[in-house]
Amino acid sequence: MWGLLFFAVASVLFGSYYLTNLMRLVKWSREPLGTPLPRALGVWDYAFSDLSRRARVGYDQRERLSATLDRFREASQAMPDGVLYLSESNAIDWVNQRAEEHFGLDHGRDIGAQVTNLVRHPDFVHYLEAGNYAEPLLMRSTRNAGHTLIVQIIPYAEDQKMVLSRDVTQLERLETVRRDFVANVSHELRTPLTVVIGFLEILEDGVDDLSRDEKLKYLSMASDQATRMQRMIQDLLALSALETGAPAPAEESVDVSTLLEEIRAEAEALSAGQHTLSLEVDGPVRILGSAKELRSAFANLASNAVRYTPDGGHVAMRWQCSGGDGIFSVSDDGIGIDASHIPRLTERFYRVDRGRSRETGGTGLGLAIVKHVLTRHQGELHIESTLGQGSTFSATIPRRRIIASSVAA
Numbered sequence: 001m002w003g004l005l006f007f008a009v010a011s012v013l014f015g016s017y018y019l020t021n022l023m024r025l026v027k028w029s030r031e032p033l034g035t036p037l038p039r040a041l042g043v044w045d046y047a048f049s050d051l052s053r054r055a056r057v058g059y060d061q062r063e064r065l066s067a068t069l070d071r072f073r074e075a076s077q078a079m080p081d082g083v084l085y086l087s088e089s090n091a092i093d094w095v096n097q098r099a100e101e102h103f104g105l106d107h108g109r110d111i112g113a114q115v116t117n118l119v120r121h122p123d124f125v126h127y128l129e130a131g132n133y134a135e136p137l138l139m140r141s142t143r144n145a146g147h148t149l150i151v152q153i154i155p156y157a158e159d160q161k162m163v164l165s166r167d168v169t170q171l172e173r174l175e176t177v178r179r180d181f182v183a184n185v186s187h188e189l190r191t192p193l194t195v196v197i198g199f200l201e202i203l204e205d206g207v208d209d210l211s212r213d214e215k216l217k218y219l220s221m222a223s224d225q226a227t228r229m230q231r232m233i234q235d236l237l238a239l240s241a242l243e244t245g246a247p248a249p250a251e252e253s254v255d256v257s258t259l260l261e262e263i264r265a266e267a268e269a270l271s272a273g274q275h276t277l278s279l280e281v282d283g284p285v286r287i288l289g290s291a292k293e294l295r296s297a298f299a300n301l302a303s304n305a306v307r308y309t310p311d312g313g314h315v316a317m318r319w320q321c322s323g324g325d326g327i328f329s330v331s332d333d334g335i336g337i338d339a340s341h342i343p344r345l346t347e348r349f350y351r352v353d354r355g356r357s358r359e360t361g362g363t364g365l366g367l368a369i370v371k372h373v374l375t376r377h378q379g380e381l382h383i384e385s386t387l388g389q390g391s392t393f394s395a396t397i398p399r400r401r402i403i404a405s406s407v408a409a
Helices: 002-029 043-078 097-103 122-130 169-205 212-243 256-271 291-307 354-359 366-376
Strands: 082-086 092-095 137-140 148-156 160-167 252-255 276-281 286-289 314-322 325-332 380-386 390-397
Touching: 082 097, 092 097, 097 160, 122 137, 122 148, 169 212, 252 256, 252 291, 256 276, 256 291, 256 314, 256 325, 286 291, 291 314, 291 325, 291 366, 291 390, 366 380, 366 390
Parallel strands: 276 314
Antiparallel strands: 082 092, 082 160, 137 148, 148 160, 252 286, 314 325, 325 390, 380 390
C-alpha cells in the first residue's frame, strides 16, 4: 500500500517536473534569439546544455551570414555601377543607390514592385522580355536628360536576374570629341596636302614647258603649305602633351622682358612691316614657370593679333601687374570677334573665319594651347572684343608665380 502510494506521488512529482521543464523550454523558444536556456537538473540539464550549444552554433552562423550580407550590401552600394536584383517574376528584390539614380527608383518604396511598371523605357522593356542578354543595351536615360546608360542583364539561380547599369555619358562625349578631332585633323591636313600634290603634278607635267620663275613660284607655294602642315603637327603634339597630363617641364625663373622682346621680334617678322607693333613692360619682370610653355602661349596671342589685323593696323603688347597678378595682354584694332564666338575660341580647330585663318597660316590650335598652358600655370585667359573694332587677349599669371625684382623694365 505504502509502496503504491510512494510510486504514485513520485510519478506525479516526476510528471510535474517534466511538464515544468517542458513549459520552460516552450517559453524559451518564444524568447528573442540569443536568450540563454534555463538551467535544470538531471537529464533535462543535459538536454538544455545540448540545445544551448546548438543554439549558440546557429546564432553564430546567423551572425556570420548577417555580417556577410551586410558587407555584400555595402560593397554593392560602393560600386560605381548600378546593381538591381530581380525575382523570377521580374519584381525588384534589391537595388543599390547608383541604380536608384539611373532608373529613378526608391529602395524603401519600390522593393517588390514590377520593374517594368517603374522603368518603362521601351528599349529596356524589350531587352528584358526578349531574354537574349548576350550583348548589353545602350539606352538614353529618360530620368536624366542627356545621359546615356549601358545596361547588362545577367541571369542567375532559378530564373532570377541581376541588372547592371553604368553611366557612359562622359565616355560617349569623349568618343564624340575623338571622332570630331580625327575628322578635323584629316580635313585640316588634307587641304595643304592636296595643294602640295597639285603643285608637284604641275611641275612634273610641265617640267620642260614652265619657265624658271614659274617653277620657283610653284615650289614656293608648295613649301608654304608644307610648312603649314609641319606647324600644325607641332601644335598637335604640343596640345596632346598638354591635354594628356604629361609631366610639366621643370619650373624656372623666366625673364619676362627678354621673353617678350623675342616674341615681339617674331611678330615683326610675321608682320613683314605691314603693322605697327609696340611692347610695354611694367612691373616685376620674372615669373616662375616653364619658359617653353609660356613662350608658346604668349607667342600664339601675339601671332594671332598680327594675322587677324589688316595691313596698317596696330598691335600693342603689354606686361603689367594688377592686384599682385601678372598680366600679359595683346590688343589690336583688327577685325574683332562677335560675342557669340568668344566662348568657343579655345576649342580645337574652332575658327571664326576659316578662310582667313588658312590664308594667314593659322592652325586653329593656338588658343587651345594657350588655355592649357595657362591652366598648368594656374592662370586664366580673358577675351574682350568688339566686332569691327579690335580685340584684347589677356593672360593672367597668379601672384604666387610672380618673382619680385628691382630690375627696371
